[in-house]
Amino acid sequence: MVEALSEAERADALDGLPEWDYDEARDAILREFIFDDFNQAFGFMTQVALIAEKADHHPEWSNVYNRVTILLTTHDAGGLSPRDIEMAEAIEELVE
Amino acid sequence: MVEALSEAERADALDGLPEWDYDEARDAILREFIFDDFNQAFGFMTQVALIAEKADHHPEWSNVYNRVTILLTTHDAGGLSPRDIEMAEAIEELVE
Numbered sequence: 001m002v003e004a005l006s007e008a009e010r011a012d013a014l015d016g017l018p019e020w021d022y023d024e025a026r027d028a029i030l031r032e033f034i035f036d037d038f039n040q041a042f043g044f045m046t047q048v049a050l051i052a053e054k055a056d057h058h059p060e061w062s063n064v065y066n067r068v069t070i071l072l073t074t075h076d077a078g079g080l081s082p083r084d085i086e087m088a089e090a091i092e093e094l095v096e
Numbered sequence: 097m098v099e100a101l102s103e104a105e106r107a108d109a110l111d112g113l114p115e116w117d118y119d120e121a122r123d124a125i126l127r128e129f130i131f132d133d134f135n136q137a138f139g140f141m142t143q144v145a146l147i148a149e150k151a152d153h154h155p156e157w158s159n160v161y162n163r164v165t166i167l168l169t170t171h172d173a174g175g176l177s178p179r180d181i182e183m184a185e186a187i188e189e190l191v192e
Contacts, residue, residue, distance in 0.1 A: 038154050042145045049138045058134050062158035 004079035013085045020088055023071065027079030028060075029088060030071040033095060041066050044094065051090050057083045100175035109181045116184055119167065123175030124156075125184060126167040129191060137162050140190065147186050153179045 004027065005013060014022060020029045035041040041063055048070070052058045060071040072088055074081035100123065101109060110118060116125040131137040137159055144166070148154045156167040168184055170177035 038145075038149060042142075042149075046138075046142065049134075053134060053138075058161050060158070060160045062156070064156045065154050 002074055002077045002081045002083055004074070004077040004081050005085075010080055013082075017085070017088050017092065019092070022080075026071070026073055028071050028073035029080060029084060030069060031088075031091075033068045033070070035066045035068070038065050041068050044068060047094050048091055051094075052087070055083070055087060055090075057087055059087070098170055098173045098177045098179055100170070100173040100177050101181075106176055109178075113181070113184050113188065115188070118176075122167065122169055124167050124169035125176060125180060126165060127184075127187075129164045129166070131162045131164070134161050137164050140164060143190050144187055147190075148183070151179070151183060151186075153183055155183070 010022070014020065014029070017029065020031045022029055033041070033044065035044060045061070045063060045068055048059065048061075057074070060073070062069050070091065072084035073079060074083050077083075106118070110116065110125070113125065116127045118125055129137070129140065131140060141157070141159060141164055144155065144157075153170070156169075158165050166187065168180040169175060170179050173179075
């Protein structure tokens with residue numbers, strides 16, 4: 001059972017993810033990624049999909065041509081959990 | 097140069113795409129697809145991505161676990177064009 005992060009835990013975790021915004025209404029974090037074109041954007045999505053499937057933790061995401069927006073929250077925990085932070089960190093490693 | 101469909105042309109085209117809804121505000125068509133799980137949903141997205149890249153015509157789309165929502169419109173035409181109808185028909189062939 002995964003529990004949602006406390007406010008202090010969240011603040012601490014988000015310090016390490018400066019590119020991610022916190023969505024208070026959803027208790028979620030999100031980031032938009034911009035690539036050169038669709039090919040690059042969907043290539044990135046494919047890498048994220050493999051990570052998500054392996055972790056059994058899936059993003060809410062959208063794509064328009066070269067833009068990908070990823071929102072992470074943990075439905076089972078009713079909000080942001082350590083699983084979202086781990087996923088965001090794994091995604092950051094892909095784009096760094 | 098692709099031109100947007102007239103109202104009559106649109107009505108005619110949508111007769112052949114009963115699963116797609118018309119979004120008047122966007123002059124776009126959209127459909128939600130529901131799969132068994134993320135694996136199937138993203139597999140479908142990969143097939144659509146290859147079609148989109150080949151046609152150089154890309155959807156606005158989102159995914160949440162087993163659900164994929166696809167919106168098609170033609171920015172260059174300022175609305176729904178024959179390219180969207182062709183894309184929707186190709187997507188339908190994937191899921192039929």
